[in-house]
Amino acid sequence: MRVIRKILSNLHRYVLWLLVSVLLWSWVFTFLNDTTAKRKVMLFVNVPAVDDAALEKALSAELPDGIKMIKVHPFEYAAFLADEADNADMYILSASDLAKNFDRLQVVPEDAFEGRALFTDGGEVYGVCVYDAESGKGAAQSFLDFVDQSGEHLYPNENYYLCFNKKSMHIGVWNDGRDSAAVSIAEKLLTLP
């Protein structure tokens, strides 16, 4: 009883240390394992489920020149780091989400991803299909789950598209970016099982 009372009298210290631990080590890990935007390609994924660590590993097997890392973030991550979502290089979005974000997306040439279904609006291509809801087939399905199995119906059963942030510095073939690493990584992602 005395021990419990003593612990309770110091509860604020224990809680404070827990918060310090979380913040301190999160910062240390980010500092050690992160890199600058120039050397990193970031993919934000808004699908029902994603194995982000495994997808990062698969995409990082052969990195394009000048790129040190690939980051894959589920979209709920943007709740904490809104800037990172704005500065992402690529997005995987449902057709309905994509239609709401034309202003931030890069228009892609029609012949950029030959043989793939594209998302077009007003004659301009905004994304390449990664999941076809009708056939249930798609790319990287070992890592991405496009069907909402939570029972909460947060995600509609529709096509998903890979699209590019028009401010990305890694789509140099289409804008004035410094390299085209995001395009190479997108091609790789589309071939993943």
Place this chain on the structure above:
Amino acid sequence: MERHVIELYSADDIPRLKKKERRYTAAAVIFGVLTFAVCVLFCILSRTYDQKRMLLYTICASTIGGWVVISLAHFAVAEVRRAIAHTKAVLEGERNAVDGKFTLTNERLLVKRGVSMVRVNVAGAPRVTSLQLYDKKRSLFNAAKAVRAYSVHGFIAAYEEGEEDARN
């Protein structure tokens, strides 16, 4: 009837308590350093293994290690420091004799600076109705045989033992 005085405190207590304090402090420092080393190891491993898992392990190790260090510092070390301060105060303070019939109660008190005490009631004393006995000295105090207590700032520093008739 012969009486003899039983001292509850001695000057030898202080070096013994200081040694204990050093031991607890060393344990807290060693535990803190070990925790930090484990966290650094997980940081290094994060380059090879899953980063999120390593971060989780680091936070767990750091939190638990920190809690142990906080517990050692705030319970063990602080308690010994308070005991040293209390012992010094009792040894250096002015003693007052209190005669009466002593009863050791189960009532615990946490006096200023957090030293745990038990209350000793004194029946028949003109002014003082109760004294405080340092919890760690409880086993040395025989209330049934005590006929006179020497108190410093209200704490029992020593007492005299005598037979029942000695009280009268």
